[in-house]
Structures are given as C-alpha cells and as structure tokens.
Amino acid sequence: MKGKQVHQNEETGQHLSQHCVHIVEEIPAIFWMTSIDWTAIHYVSPGFEGIWGISLPMLISDPISWMGHILFIDYDRVLAAVRKSIQGKRTVVEYRIKRPDGSIRWILDRGFPIHDSQGRLCHTVRLSEDITDRKKAEGQLHASLCEKEILLQETHHRFKNHLQIVSSLLNLQAGRVSDEMALHSFRATQNCIHEKLSQAEGKDAFLNFAEYVSDLMAGLQFAWGEADSPRVKLKLDLVPVWLTVHSAIPLGLLVNELVSNCYKHAFPGGREGEIQVDLKLDGGKRCLVRIRDNGVGFPNNLDLRTTSSLGLKLVRRLVKQLEGVMEIQSQQGTQVSITIPAGEGNGHG
Numbered sequence: 001m002k003g004k005q006v007h008q009n010e011e012t013g014q015h016l017s018q019h020c021v022h023i024v025e026e027i028p029a030i031f032w033m034t035s036i037d038w039t040a041i042h043y044v045s046p047g048f049e050g051i052w053g054i055s056l057p058m059l060i061s062d063p064i065s066w067m068g069h070i071l072f073i074d075y076d077r078v079l080a081a082v083r084k085s086i087q088g089k090r091t092v093v094e095y096r097i098k099r100p101d102g103s104i105r106w107i108l109d110r111g112f113p114i115h116d117s118q119g120r121l122c123h124t125v126r127l128s129e130d131i132t133d134r135k136k137a138e139g140q141l142h143a144s145l146c147e148k149e150i151l152l153q154e155t156h157h158r159f160k161n162h163l164q165i166v167s168s169l170l171n172l173q174a175g176r177v178s179d180e181m182a183l184h185s186f187r188a189t190q191n192c193i194h195e196k197l198s199q200a201e202g203k204d205a206f207l208n209f210a211e212y213v214s215d216l217m218a219g220l221q222f223a224w225g226e227a228d229s230p231r232v233k234l235k236l237d238l239v240p241v242w243l244t245v246h247s248a249i250p251l252g253l254l255v256n257e258l259v260s261n262c263y264k265h266a267f268p269g270g271r272e273g274e275i276q277v278d279l280k281l282d283g284g285k286r287c288l289v290r291i292r293d294n295g296v297g298f299p300n301n302l303d304l305r306t307t308s309s310l311g312l313k314l315v316r317r318l319v320k321q322l323e324g325v326m327e328i329q330s331q332q333g334t335q336v337s338i339t340i341p342a343g344e345g346n347g348h349g
Contacts, residue, residue: 032126038082038111039064042123051107051130053099069097071104081111088113088121094131106135209248209287210238210279213255217277220256224263231272232263238279241287241342250318251289251340257315258291258336266295266334273333287342292335298328 030051033043041063049055052066059065070078074095081093091111096104108131114123214236221227221234243251259275267273278290315336319326324340 028129030126030128032124032128033114034124034126036086036088036113036121036124038085038124038126048128051105051128052097053101053103066097069099071096071098078109081109085111085113085124088115104132105130106132206242206244207248209241209243209251211240212248212252213238213277213279216252216256217259220259220263224260226263231270232267233274234259235274235276236278237276239281241279241281243287243342247322247340250321251287251338254315254318254338255289255291262291262293262295262334266293266297268296271295281342282339285342286339288337288339290335290337292333294333297330297332297334 028047030048031043031045032041034041041059044056044059046056048059048066052059052069054065054069067075067078077093078095081091084091090113091109093109094106095109096106098104108129109126110128111124111126113121114125116122217234217236218227221230224232226232226234255277259277262275266275273293273295275291275293278288278292280288280290282288315326319338319340322338322340324338327337329335
C-alpha cells in the first residue's frame with residue numbers, strides 16, 4: 001500500500017481487499033474508514049496529505065487532529081454530522097479547513113454507515129472531496145449576479161429620474177397652452193409618451209424611437225399652438241430605430257429642447273417657416289438625428305461652445321452622456337446634427 005500500512009490494521013483487512021485499496025488510492029476524493037463517531041481512523045487514502053497538508057503518520061498518532069483544522073464557523077455543522085453518523089444515518093456536510101500554510105480549502109464530506117453481520121453499526125465509510133475550485137466559481141457567479149442586479153436597479157433608478165425630467169419639461173410646455181381643447185389633446189399625447197416609456201421598461205428596455213419622436217413632436221405642436229393651422233410647418237422623416245430606454249430618454253430630451261428652441265427663437269415677429277426632424281440609421285451602427293429650420297439662425301457673434309445658455313448647456317451635457325457627436329451649422333437657418341451609437345437593439349422588433 002505504498003508504504004502506508006500504518007493506516008490499515010487487521011480489522012480493516014476484513015473489509016477491504018487489496019484490489020479495492022488500489023482503486024480508492026487512485027480516485028481524487030479521500031476515502032476513509034472510521035469509527036462511528038469519526039474519531040478513530042481505520043483507513044485513509046494517501047490523497048489526504050495533499051488536501052489537508054498534514055502527514056498520515058501525524059494523523060494516525062492523533063486521529064482527531066484533522067478536526068482541529070476545521071474553521072470555527074463550520075465546526076458545528078461537522079459535529080451535527082458526527083451525531084447523525086452515531087445514529088447510523090448517512091451524512092453530507094460541507095466545511096472549510098485551514099492548512100498549515102494558511103490556505104483555506106472547502107471540503108464536501110459524505111458518510112455512509114456500515115453494519116456487521118449482526119446488523120450492528122461498526123464503521124463509517126466516508127468520501128471527502130476538495131471542492132475549493134467549485135466554491136470559488138460559485139462565489140464569482142454570485143458576485144456577477146449581484147453586480148448585474150445592482151446595474152439593473154441603477155438602470156431602473158435612472159429610468160425613473162429621466163421620466164420625471166421628461167414629465168417636468170412637458171408640463172412646462174403645457175403651461176404655454178391656453179386653449180382648453182388643445183390642452184386636452186396635448187395631455188393625451190403626453191400620456192401616450194409616458195405609456196411608451198413605461199412599456200419599454202418591460203420589453204428588454206427597448207423602444208421604437210421613431211414612434212417616440214413622432215408622439216413627442218405632436219405634443220410640441222399642441223404646446224406652441226401649431227397643431228391646427230401651423231404658421232411653422234413641422235416635417236418628419238423618421239426611420240424605425242430601436243434604442244434602449246437609457247439612450248432614448250436623453251436623446252428625446254435633446255430633440256425636445258432643440259425643436260422647442262426652433263419654435264421659440266427661429267421665427268420671430270410672426271414669421272412663417274419650417275422645421276425638419278430626421279432620424280436615420282447608418283449601417284445599423286450609428287443613429288443620426290438632425291433638426292433643421294429655415295429661420296433667422298444664430299447671431300454671428302455667438303460662440304456655441306462657450307455660451308451660458310441653459311438650453312445649450314443641457315444639450316451639450318446630454319450629447320456627452322450619450323457618447324455622441326454634435327455638429328451645428330447656422331446658414332440660412334440652423335441645423336443641428338447629433339450622431340450616437342445605435343446599440344444592439346436594431347433588428348430588435
């Protein structure tokens with residue numbers, strides 16, 4: 001037995017043939033034959049030294065020394081298994097041991113009662129398996145799931161915050177509407193926008209941004225009194241683009257702010273004009289939003305990069321949040337183009 005006769009006594013020979021001994025010495029788990037209370041060791045396979053880090057002669061000289069390596073936090077579980085073993089029951093227990101080098105190992109221990117010819121309990125056969133790698137993998141999986149749960153909660157939190165911002169902006173626009181019928185229509189459109197955002201939250205957080213923009217523009221037309229006989233015509237050229245709520249809401253805020261600026265500043269003194277809103281998809285990888293008008297344009301001395309305008313500050317901040325690029329041209333009106341990553345939602349729906 002590879003020089004390990006010290007851990008096989010005469011009684012053991014009655015239960016294990018030499019052939020069986022060779023088999024158990026080759027399996028990765030430790031094979032034990034112990035007394036019913038697990039404290040007297042009749043046989044243990046040589047793999048014990050590699051897992052526990054203590055020698056077999058030391059174990060044989062002190063049969064309960066292996067228990068001294070069990071972490072205190074797990075000790076009660078092992079004692080509970082010992083009590084069940086004494087009662088002749090099968091046992092399964094996981095516990096940690098601390099090796100002499102300070103490293104920690106996880107052990108899965110299975111115990112099976114052995115009876116003699118008279119039906120009396122005489123031994124316990126045990127298999128002890130090193131499950132440290134499995135426990136590490138489980139820990140990493142748990143950490144990953146926790147991280148995803150936190151990310152999901154954060155996304156949900158941001159969604160609610162963005163929804164509140166959208167609601168506040170729409171309410172500000174509604175304050176401009178004096179006609180009761182127009183206000184009713186605007187509120188209906190506002191509710192439709194809220195419904196789309198809420199539904200998107202339960203649909204893998206994707207929504208059709210073209211539909212969202214269309215509803216949003218209808219709301220702005222009502223808000224600026226341009227729904228029935230518009231002085232400023234609003235034209236839309238929107239292709240279906242699926243965006244996550246995380247991208248769609250700030251991009252919707254951008255469109256809302258830019259189109260509102262067109263209504264507010266581009267056509268002073270009752271001037272007629274046109275606003276065009278385009279939504280394009282570039283090869284499924286980039287989403288392009290373009291807002292242009294044929295109004296008076298920006299003043300020549302205005303530096304769009306440093307202006308203190310709250311609206312333009314908001315626009316720049318939202319573009320940065322979306323990891324996008326913005327281009328502004330002010331010739332024969334104003335044109336603002338915003339390009340952002342389209343994400344993986346396209347082809348979604």
